[in-house]
Amino acid sequence: MRSPEALAQRFREANLKVTPQRMAVFEVLGTGPGHPAAEQIHRSVVEKLPNVSLRTVYQVLRELSELGELVMLDLGTGAVRYDHNLTQHHHLVCDECGAVVDIPAHLTEVQYAGVADLGVSVSTAELVMRGTCSPCHAAGSTTAESTKPSSQPTMQQLGDPHA
């Protein structure tokens, strides 16, 4: 993630104006947790700058992704997650709380050279793991409850489960 100032610069270069709303989004992205959905970002933005519409947040996020400063992740969690980690990494989706955890690429080994034989060409490859995140895993191992209660956490209640 680049600094808000760097992003502002990029926007100016792209002939996009640097408005307070956009700056607010830039700042929120830098501080917040790793993979927020648009709703969450909006909630944070409104805290510092009220009256910013959700509509505008969607807009800014889209612009950021078009500039390559952000990656839109659809991991089947119901809403798109915005990933500002620009380094090589993979993801783990927590089955219990829906959190998305970054998995540094160096902890994994992924090769798919043989795939070319199928006649396809691969531009990106991402490893999507499912399991339990660290906090949920810790909680589960001690309390040993939840056999399978969590179906799919909705975006509403998805405000940082571990806080």
Place this chain on the structure above:
Amino acid sequence: MRSPEALAQRFREANLKVTPQRMAVFEVLGTGPGHPAAEQIHRSVVEKLPNVSLRTVYQVLRELSELGELVMLDLGTGAVRYDHNLTQHHHLVCDECGAVVDIPAHLTEVQYAGVADLGVSVSTAELVMRGTCSPCHAAGSTTAESTKPSSQPTMQQLGDPHA
């Protein structure tokens, strides 16, 4: 994918009745392409058994997935894809036509033992590749057009692009 008869048997064992509608879905799944969305399955089902509602197809697919005979795949293509390939494999999503291609696991190498250090636990790991499928790749290499026209094919028009 098990045979329609085998699936019927499983349904009976689960105290689920084997209706013509369900059988029709079973049969369609065996014959059709690899990763249909519910709408596509419905279209095929209606061909052999009219008056089957989309509602019912969703229902049957859900039951199949609850029995573990089917995997619901959300690859960010807009709709859930139903995967009846029960062997170890990964997926490639074609950026151009939206097709989902099976990639046999033996063509790849995926390891993530080091991930345990993060305190998380992994139950499944799937490699999601993006690129171009074989037909699109062949077409693209000769005609060399499409710089980036296809934004996101919608389900409606997504009836087997290569037929």
Place this chain on the structure above:
DNA sequence: AACTAATCAACAATCATTGTTGATAACGGC
């Protein structure tokens, strides 16, 4: 044959996301 489950049609609702519109605000080049 009877009990129960499944299906139907027809509709409404959900949820994330994008489009629209007309009015207001404000960035940035001069």
Place this chain on the structure above:
DNA sequence: GCCGTTATCAACAATGATTGTTGATTAGTT
């Protein structure tokens, strides 16, 4: 500091996939 061009706003509608509902009808299974 002015002005033209963009951005943003509120408020609303629409999309598209999916699930819920309801009351009536059909049809497996024992």
